[in-house]
Amino acid sequence: MKKDVLIAGVGGQGNIFASNVLSQYAIAAGFNVLGTETIGAAQRGGSVVSHVRISDKPIFSPLIPAGSVDILLGIETLELLRHIRLLGKDGYYILNLFSVPTVYTNLGIDRYPRQEEIIQAARKVCERGYEIRATHKAAQLGSIQMTNMVMLGVLVKVDDFFDYDEVKKIVEKLSPEMFSEKNLLGFDAGYEHF
Amino acid sequence: MHKLLSQDSGKEMVLLGNEAIARGALEAGVSFATCYPGTPSSEIPEQFFAISRETDLYFEYSTNEKVALEVGAAAAISGLRTMVTMKHVGLNVAADPLMTLAYVGVKGGMVIINADDPSLFSSQNEQDNRYYARLSTLPMLEPTSTQEMKDMTVAAIAISEELELPVIIRTTTRLNHIRGHVTLGELRPVKAKDTFQKNPFHFVCVPAVSRNLHKLLLEKYDRALEESENSQYNQIIGDGKWGIVANGVSFNYVSDAVSDLGISDKVSTLRVGFSWPIPKGLCARFLRHVDKVLVVEELEPVNENDLKAIAQENGITIPIKGKGVGGLSRLFEYDPGMVRKAIAEYFGIDYQAPEGLDLSDLPELPGRPPNLCAGCPHRATFYAVKEAYGADAINPTDIGCYTLGLLPPISMADMVICMGSSVSSSCGFSRATDQAVVSFIGDSTFFHSGITGLINAVHNNHKFTLVILDNGTTAMTGHQPHPGVDTGPMGVELTQISLEELVRGCGVKDVHVVSPFKLKKTIESVRAAKEFDGVSVIISKEFCPLFARATGQQKKVRPFHIDQNRCKNHRVCINKLACPAMYLEGERVEINRDLCIGCTVCAQVCPENAILPLKE
Numbered sequence: 164m165k166k167d168v169l170i171a172g173v174g175g176q177g178n179i180f181a182s183n184v185l186s187q188y189a190i191a192a193g194f195n196v197l198g199t200e201t202i203g204a205a206q207r208g209g210s211v212v213s214h215v216r217i218s219d220k221p222i223f224s225p226l227i228p229a230g231s232v233d234i235l236l237g238i239e240t241l242e243l244l245r246h247i248r249l250l251g252k253d254g255y256y257i258l259n260l261f262s263v264p265t266v267y268t269n270l271g272i273d274r275y276p277r278q279e280e281i282i283q284a285a286r287k288v289c290e291r292g293y294e295i296r297a298t299h300k301a302a303q304l305g306s307i308q309m310t311n312m313v314m315l316g317v318l319v320k321v322d323d324f325f326d327y328d329e330v331k332k333i334v335e336k337l338s339p340e341m342f343s344e345k346n347l348l349g350f351d352a353g354y355e356h357f
Numbered sequence: 358m359h360k361l362l363s364q365d366s367g368k369e370m371v372l373l374g375n376e377a378i379a380r381g382a383l384e385a386g387v388s389f390a391t392c393y394p395g396t397p398s399s400e401i402p403e404q405f406f407a408i409s410r411e412t413d414l415y416f417e418y419s420t421n422e423k424v425a426l427e428v429g430a431a432a433a434i435s436g437l438r439t440m441v442t443m444k445h446v447g448l449n450v451a452a453d454p455l456m457t458l459a460y461v462g463v464k465g466g467m468v469i470i471n472a473d474d475p476s477l478f479s480s481q482n483e484q485d486n487r488y489y490a491r492l493s494t495l496p497m498l499e500p501t502s503t504q505e506m507k508d509m510t511v512a513a514i515a516i517s518e519e520l521e522l523p524v525i526i527r528t529t530t531r532l533n534h535i536r537g538h539v540t541l542g543e544l545r546p547v548k549a550k551d552t553f554q555k556n557p558f559h560f561v562c563v564p565a566v567s568r569n570l571h572k573l574l575l576e577k578y579d580r581a582l583e584e585s586e587n588s589q590y591n592q593i594i595g596d597g598k599w600g601i602v603a604n605g606v607s608f609n610y611v612s613d614a615v616s617d618l619g620i621s622d623k624v625s626t627l628r629v630g631f632s633w634p635i636p637k638g639l640c641a642r643f644l645r646h647v648d649k650v651l652v653v654e655e656l657e658p659v660n661e662n663d664l665k666a667i668a669q670e671n672g673i674t675i676p677i678k679g680k681g682v683g684g685l686s687r688l689f690e691y692d693p694g695m696v697r698k699a700i701a702e703y704f705g706i707d708y709q710a711p712e713g714l715d716l717s718d719l720p721e722l723p724g725r726p727p728n729l730c731a732g733c734p735h736r737a738t739f740y741a742v743k744e745a746y747g748a749d750a751i752n753p754t755d756i757g758c759y760t761l762g763l764l765p766p767i768s769m770a771d772m773v774i775c776m777g778s779s780v781s782s783s784c785g786f787s788r789a790t791d792q793a794v795v796s797f798i799g800d801s802t803f804f805h806s807g808i809t810g811l812i813n814a815v816h817n818n819h820k821f822t823l824v825i826l827d828n829g830t831t832a833m834t835g836h837q838p839h840p841g842v843d844t845g846p847m848g849v850e851l852t853q854i855s856l857e858e859l860v861r862g863c864g865v866k867d868v869h870v871v872s873p874f875k876l877k878k879t880i881e882s883v884r885a886a887k888e889f890d891g892v893s894v895i896i897s898k899e900f901c902p903l904f905a906r907a908t909g910q911q912k913k914v915r916p917f918h919i920d921q922n923r924c925k926n927h928r929v930c931i932n933k934l935a936c937p938a939m940y941l942e943g944e945r946v947e948i949n950r951d952l953c954i955g956c957t958v959c960a961q962v963c964p965e966n967a968i969l970p971l972k973e
Contacts, residue, residue: 173725186371186536196371198536201478207727207758208937223501223609225535228693230711245722250714266728269940270766270931273723280720287718307951 164194165218166324167227171246172238173263174202174211177311180337181236182213184315187333188325189217199225208266210242234322236314238297239263240281247288255291257317258282259310261298293321293357300352308342309349316353327354359408366543374528374535377503378470379404381510382440383414385466386545389432390416391425393805394834395444396479397533398472402442403835410849413549418837421776421805422447426454426469433463433523434560436551438514442470445486446775450806452489455523457562459493460570462521462577465551466514469495473529475655475690479833481756481775483689485656490525490633494574496581497525497633498590499605503537505630509590511542516584520577527632529655531606531690582634590630593643597623599704600647600675602660604629607653610696617697618706635663641671651703652679655691678703726764731938732954734899735759735826737873739767740933740958742795742824742895745883750793751786755779755807757799757833758901759826766935769797777806783821784814793887794821800856801831801839808863814892815864822886822893827856828901836904860894867893874899876961902954915970916953917960919946923967930959930968 168185172178182198189196198215214227229249235256237243243258250256260278268275276284285292297313312334319325331350338346360370361380372380378401382390390409392402402418409416415432419425422443429441443451448471455469471489474480490497498513500506506528513524558566585591595615601624603611608628615624627643629635644650644667652661661679668677680687683699694710701708729736739762754760754770755778763770772782779796780803787794798807803825811823831837838844843853860868867889869882879897886893905911916938924946931939931946936959938952948959950971960968 182536183371190369190371190538196537199531199534200536202534207730207761208725209727210725223612224693225531225537225606225609226692228613228697230694230713241722241725244719247719248714248716252712252714264940265723265725266764266935266937267726268723269937270935271941274721275723276720284719288714288716 165216165220166233167231168215168217168234168236169227169232169246169249170213170215170236170238171242172211173242174207174209176211176238177308178211178213178238181311181315182215184330184333184337185215185217187337188330191329191333194219195222197222197225210245212246234318236318238310238314240278241275244276244281244284247285250289254289255293256285256289257293257295257314257321258285259297259314260294261296261310293317295353295356297353300356301349304348304352305345309345312346312349313353316350317356320354320357359404359411361404361408362411362544363541364544366541368541370539370541371536372503372539373400374503374506374533375400376404377506377539378510378526379408380539380541381507382468383408383544384507384542385438385511385514386547387438387440387514388414388547388549389429389437389439390414390441391419391429392442393419393422393425393447394831394837395447395472396834397474397530398442398444398470399834399837400533401470402837413547415549418839420840422451423454426451426458429467430454430458430463433465433467434461435464435553437465437548439465439467440470441467443472444480445471445473445484446480446482448486448489450776455489455493457567458523459495460562460567460574461560463517463523464521466517467523468510468513468517469523469525471525471527472533473527473656475529478530481773483656485659486527487632487657487659494578495523495525495633496520496585496631497527499527499630499632500532501605501608501628501630503535503539506532507539507542509630520581520584522577522581529605529690578634582637585631585634585636586638588631588636590628591636591639592628592630593639594626594628595621595624597625598648599624600627600643600650601625601653601700602627602629602650602664603653604632604660605655607655607691607696610691610693611653611700613693614697614700618701618708620704620706623704629660632660635660637667640664640667641673644668644671644673644675647675649675650677651682651700652677653685653691653696653699654679657687727761728764728935728937729758729761730902731936731952732902732956733758734828734873734897734901734956735762736767736934736936737876737956737958738824738826738879738897739769740962741873741876741879742883743769744880745887746793746795750795751790753779753782753786753794753796755798755802757802757826759797759799762797766932776802777810780807780810780823781813783823784810784817784819787819787821795824796821797824797826799832800825800827800829800841803856804840808859811860811863811865811892811894818891820891822883822895824895824897825856825860827896827898828904830901830904832901832904836901836907856896860896865892865894867891868896869893870896870898872899873897874956874958876958915955916948916950917955917957917968918948918950918971920967920969921945923965925965927964929962929964933962934959
């Protein structure tokens with residue numbers, strides 16, 4: 164049994180927090196966990212990628228090998244496409260329909276692919292995918308900061324490996340007190356979506 | 358209580374590699390820690406800073422890495438257990454004390470954490486600092502996991518006290534940012550003070566003393582070699598005739614590959630963890646046992662060359678290869694797939710990489726370069742300087758967020774090689790050419806290594822303008838304090854050194870302190886500086902908005918919008934400033950109100966006054 168989860172987004176989307184929740188859950192469930200993140204200059208608008216490796220066997224490499232990703236969480240549309248090549252043949256993706264333009268797409272120098280193009284391209288690469296307007300949902304609930312929680316809710320719903328009650332407990336435990344209630348709200352909104 | 362202060366020995370935690378190192382320091386009884394922050398090492402001192410508020414641990418952000426090592430050296434010579442942390446290029450700055458501290462040695466254990474950055478995630482080069490162990494004759498350890506990052510720190514302090522030598526732990530970005538299990542050990546009581554025992558004929562490195570100390574260092578090296586030969590971190594795994602040698606994170610990739618390829622029974626892996634002195638005896642035994650060897654190591658062929666030399670000394674002629682096999686090169690970090698392929702190729706295993714997905718229909722994906730944040734005062738300063746100096750002036754720049762001024766449309770970076778180089782290279786440019794020179798340096802970087810360049814500039818009568826971007830923090834590495842501020846995280850009080858007084862003290866006669874968000878005045882000041890016949894300094898003072906937000910110093914945010922009736926679509930705002938809060942909606946410029954922090958700079962450059970604050 165192994166779950167290699169790649170979370171791709173941009174700085175400030177709660178990528179690291181989400182990977183922390185998954186790691187803690189898997190450890191509590193008795194699995195080996197190893198992960199790493201590529202942050203670079205993320206605070207200045209760069210991309211953030213987290214690798215979370217969960218297995219019942221020993222894991223050595225913190226990076227998920229190409230073609231071995233089981234679950235790709237794309238918190239941002241372009242970043243999902245950028246990392247979709249790492250998906251395994253039986254893997255699937257959860258895509259947040261939310262785009263963060265780059266400095267050059269803002270300027271009209273680069274072209275940001277249209278959302279339909281992104282959805283089509285993703286579906287063509289991988290048959291199993293879930294799309295959700297997680298940021299929109301989070302905003303409706305009061306803060307786009309909960310985007311990552313909505314995504315986690317979806318993950319727990321579509322993947323039996325993750326137990327609703329146990330993941331929820333971890334979200335509650337890891338959330339700073341002032342965000343705890345909202346985070347759980349976001350988590351449930353994602354869970355109930357599919 | 359800080360989570361790393363848990364007394365619960367045996368407890369399992371998930372820690373970042375850098376957190377594991379900090380915990381290791383506590384378990385080793387480290388009571389004195391210094392650093393200059395630098396990615397990927399910065400999270401280690403962050404832990405120390407917080408912990409020092411709750412315990413007897415002394416911690417400081419030092420002015421630069423040389424200072425950090427010298428401060429730490431005195432503590433270790435006085436008998437305290439000490440840790441000094443820095444990124445790889447920081448060790449260049451600290452190389453001067455390092456070389457002779459090796460002669461003098463230490464009394465309390467001292468660990469130098471050196472974080473290399475293969476792939477240059479956030480560095481100006483990807484030098485391989487294993488050479489520093491060889492250059493300084495100091496022992497070096499290389500961990501492979503979070504658990505080892507903690508355990509090796511404890512072991513390194515013990516080795517350091519036994520040999521009376523500083524010990525270098527070399528990590529790489531991938532390990533600093535690894536997240537995994539750690540089983541905690543016991544926290545050791547710390548000795549917060551000790552007494553310095555005078556011994557000038559050991560500690561004062563005049564030639565007569567150092568001649569003896571060099572001999573002593575070589576004796577210590579022989580003992581270090583014995584330790585390395587018997588270290589649990591140097592190990593042969595397996596019994597096969599195919600030899601693989603690996604260090605650091607490469608060892609993890611090798612372990613996974615050997616298991617994935619199903620060749621465990623054919624392979625012997627030599628893991629080099631106590632990597633300097635390289636365990637020559639163990640290596641020779643290994644080389645005699647195997648038929649051929651593949652050396653897997655990121656960056657330089659350091660172990661590969663050593664193994665070839667050991668083979669030669671022992672009359673062993675088996676093939677030893679590393680660089681050039683499969684995709685193994687001296688460039689960038691490795692990944693699991695690359696290592697698996699190289700092993701398969703070298704040992705002639707029939708192996709097909711997993712079939713890739715069909716990516717033929719993917720649209721072209723724009724890159725996502727980092728960018729100055731919305732409301733970053735650097736953007737305003739760059740704009741004002743360009744208005745005054747034009748685009749033709751030479752712009753030496755430095756290391757920090759403002760290096761991003763490299764990218765269009767700002768395009769105001771012509772040279773950077775290392776911390777502080779903006780100032781000194783301005784001296785060279787202004788003499789070697791007739792071009793105007795206006796250079797940029799951050800506040801923290803100026804304190805780190807800009808001051809000596811500025812003194813040089815004044816003393817030697819150079820002519821250029823230096824812009825010091827004073828945003829009140831060390832922004833790029835995560836908002837650490839520096840000598841120009843009076844508070845650190847959590848309100849700790851520090852003594853502030855006035856940048857203006859310091860600059861005047863360096864002999865600069867023409868000094869302007871400006872608020873970059875007041876564009877017109879800033880441009881006037883830069884024009885005046887340009888006219889000055891000598892060295893001028895502009896101190897452009899405005900908080901980093903991320904720092905201001907994090908520390909509750911942010912002024913009330915009032916976002917702006919574009920009055921589309923007034924806007925004549927000149928696009929001066931978006932084309933010259935490229936603020937991430939601005940975007941094109943069809944043919945019109947819009948402002949993202951969630952990102953805009955109301956810095957007003959775009960409103961000031963708009964020729965139609967069409968950018969206005971949103972009504973509440």
